[in-house]
Amino acid sequence: MRTPSPALLAALLLLAPGPSARAAAPADNADAAETLASARRAAGGDAWETIRTLHAVGKVEIGGLSGRLETWVDLASGRYADRFELGPASFAQGFDGSRAWSADTSGQAKIDDSADARETATNEAYRRSFAFWFPGRRTASIAGPDTRRDGERSFRSVRVSPEGGHPFEIWFDEKTSLADRIVEASGGETSTVLFSDYQAVSGARFPRGIRVTNGQPQYDQKISLETIEVNASIAASVFAVPPPPPPDFFFANGATSTTVPFEIVNEHIALDVRLNGHGPHRIYCDTGGSNVITPDLARELGVASSGALQGTGTGEGSADVGLAKIDSIQIGDATIRRQIFAVFDFSSLATLDGSPIPGLVGYEVFKRFVVTIDYEKRKLTLTQPSAFRYAGHGTEVPLAFHGTKAQVQGSIDGIPGAFDIDTGSRASLDISRPFVEDHDLVKRYGARVETISGWGLGGPVRSLLARAGTLTLGGIEIPGVVALLSRQQTGGLADPSIAGNVGAGILRRFTLTFDYPGKRIFFEKNASFAAPDTFDRAGFWINAAPGAFEIVDIVAGGPAAEAGLRAGEKIIAIDDRPIAGSDLSAFRKRLRTDAPGTRVRLTVTAADGAARPVVMVLRDLV
Numbered sequence: 001m002r003t004p005s006p007a008l009l010a011a012l013l014l015l016a017p018g019p020s021a022r023a024a025a026p027a028d029n030a031d032a033a034e035t036l037a038s039a040r041r042a043a044g045g046d047a048w049e050t051i052r053t054l055h056a057v058g059k060v061e062i063g064g065l066s067g068r069l070e071t072w073v074d075l076a077s078g079r080y081a082d083r084f085e086l087g088p089a090s091f092a093q094g095f096d097g098s099r100a101w102s103a104d105t106s107g108q109a110k111i112d113d114s115a116d117a118r119e120t121a122t123n124e125a126y127r128r129s130f131a132f133w134f135p136g137r138r139t140a141s142i143a144g145p146d147t148r149r150d151g152e153r154s155f156r157s158v159r160v161s162p163e164g165g166h167p168f169e170i171w172f173d174e175k176t177s178l179a180d181r182i183v184e185a186s187g188g189e190t191s192t193v194l195f196s197d198y199q200a201v202s203g204a205r206f207p208r209g210i211r212v213t214n215g216q217p218q219y220d221q222k223i224s225l226e227t228i229e230v231n232a233s234i235a236a237s238v239f240a241v242p243p244p245p246p247p248d249f250f251f252a253n254g255a256t257s258t259t260v261p262f263e264i265v266n267e268h269i270a271l272d273v274r275l276n277g278h279g280p281h282r283i284y285c286d287t288g289g290s291n292v293i294t295p296d297l298a299r300e301l302g303v304a305s306s307g308a309l310q311g312t313g314t315g316e317g318s319a320d321v322g323l324a325k326i327d328s329i330q331i332g333d334a335t336i337r338r339q340i341f342a343v344f345d346f347s348s349l350a351t352l353d354g355s356p357i358p359g360l361v362g363y364e365v366f367k368r369f370v371v372t373i374d375y376e377k378r379k380l381t382l383t384q385p386s387a388f389r390y391a392g393h394g395t396e397v398p399l400a401f402h403g404t405k406a407q408v409q410g411s412i413d414g415i416p417g418a419f420d421i422d423t424g425s426r427a428s429l430d431i432s433r434p435f436v437e438d439h440d441l442v443k444r445y446g447a448r449v450e451t452i453s454g455w456g457l458g459g460p461v462r463s464l465l466a467r468a469g470t471l472t473l474g475g476i477e478i479p480g481v482v483a484l485l486s487r488q489q490t491g492g493l494a495d496p497s498i499a500g501n502v503g504a505g506i507l508r509r510f511t512l513t514f515d516y517p518g519k520r521i522f523f524e525k526n527a528s529f530a531a532p533d534t535f536d537r538a539g540f541w542i543n544a545a546p547g548a549f550e551i552v553d554i555v556a557g558g559p560a561a562e563a564g565l566r567a568g569e570k571i572i573a574i575d576d577r578p579i580a581g582s583d584l585s586a587f588r589k590r591l592r593t594d595a596p597g598t599r600v601r602l603t604v605t606a607a608d609g610a611a612r613p614v615v616m617v618l619r620d621l622v
Contacts, residue, residue, distance in 0.1 A: 417499020425503025
């Protein structure tokens with residue numbers, strides 16, 4: 001489950017007329033060259049020859065929150081840095097000429113080094129260095145122009161593909177020749193940056209109004225630039241990766257590690273966490289997840305939530321997310337101070353696991369400690385990085401950061417790709433829709449069975465089931481993996497920058513040591529490594545309901561369908577035992593692990609309340 005980072009705002013900030021500048025159009029594309037040259041003239045022409053640096057300050061608004069933004073750009077090198085405050089949070093990000101970095105409200109910085117992050121940084125450096133006008137700074141190929149319309153307005157657009165980046169479009173107003181918008185697809189989502197209120201500064205024209213939208217107006221990000229300074233002296237340290245802040249965590253009694261037990265609930269790790277000294281609360285632990293609490297828990301803790309940002313997850317939908325400050329997170333003998341938590345109501349997700357989910361911790365814990373997850377013994381250990389020495393027999397695999405998720409290089413049946421490592425997923429392997437399409441995996445695996453394969457903040461996830469050969473992660477080979485070929489058009493599994501998402505179905509075969517500070521993961525095989533990978537043998541998706549399990553979806557031709565079960569019916573008894581008090585997680589596990597041919601007796605009710613007995617015979621769907 002992921003929640004938004006307001007750093008997306010700064011990532012998309014374009015100090016125009018960057019988009020209206022003259023690009024390095026190919027010599028044989030005279031029309032594109034003239035379109036860009038006309039835009040340059042409209043934006044100030046030769047005035048830009050003397051501009052070396054930019055420094056701007058302004059106001060930013062998003063989701064009911066407001067704050068301040070400050071940005072610096074070195075045009076010649078494409079280096080940039082953005083720092084801003086938004087409600088209770090503060091963020092920073094930048095590019096030092098070779099590396100993109102981001103820093104959260106604690107001041108801790110990380111290098112954003114996934115392929116997608118590198119492409120995004122390349123695009124930003126290209127735009128902010130005004131390589132449209134100065135082709136010697138950055139290389140790109142340019143196509144167009146094309147005619148575009150938006151209502152009564154008409155535009156000329158060019159498609160720019162920076163070397164090492166990904167394509168984006170610039171739309172120029174046909175009447176003024178000024179840049180009106182940037183349209184860019186990245187990470188499975190299309191964002192549009194719109195420019196307005198052009199004003200002259202030192203002979204050049206800048207838009208003081210910038211709006212970023214993904215098509216959902218309630219989540220639009222608005223920037224009003226108040227001051228724009230050209231050729232200010234900017235120290236190189238402004239663009240550098242910030243040094244580590246003083247530690248904001250400690251262990252009790254001078255210890256350097258702590259070990260706590262955890263439970264597995266629907267393949268999720270659930271452990272006891274104290275917040276602001278209250279609890280313990282049974283909270284999920286997710287390698288790439290943000291800090292999250294429900295509104296109910298926020299009220300119990302007496303903390304205020306502000307704003308309505310956009311929260312997205314595995315599914316295609318989104319939800320409003322507020323921000324709140326938590327003074328302390330305590331896990332065993334480890335305490336982290338002064339954290340920002342996302343606040344949103346995911347009570348509907350309780351139907352997935354059969355019990356309330358009060359919160360989530362993840363990346364903010366993993367980035368501070370070396371975290372060992374022993375699935376076999378159900379124990380989690382946090383170790384101070386300076387005291388960590390690996391003494392196991394596992395395989396070390398380098399990691400990069402894809403947002404807040406750990407990402408490793410691997411392959412599926414010899415096809416290379418980048419795979420996110422996600423303890424928050426109950427699946428074995430989700431393969432992204434773009435990767436499925438690019439490599440024609442539906443045909444390759446003969447995948448025909450479609451089902452709901454997961455459920456997240458954004459709703460249900462639909463996939464085709466496949467039995468893959470070998471998944472390779474670093475130097476580790478896992479045979480016979482159940483692969484879910486995503487059908488999602490939006491959301492995390494529509495991201496073209498990843499091959500897939502490796503979840504608990506694979507990860508539970510190992511004792512895992514996540515060394516985020518050292519950018520590596522140790523995979524140590526446990527006794528479950530050789531166990532066959534299985535999927536639900538019933539052929540339906542069920543959620544918890546009062547006194548029942550509700551059938552949400554039926555796989556065509558599967559065991560549930562053959563038994564005559566229908567979506568919308570409710571299971572009120574299993575093997576003659578009433579559902580009341582039953583463990584949904586345990587029942588789901590049984591449907592996955594009981595042998596093919598097992599007969600499961602159910603009592604179900606339809607909308608009219610009439611009960612009927614059903615016998616379902618389990619079998620493999622893949």
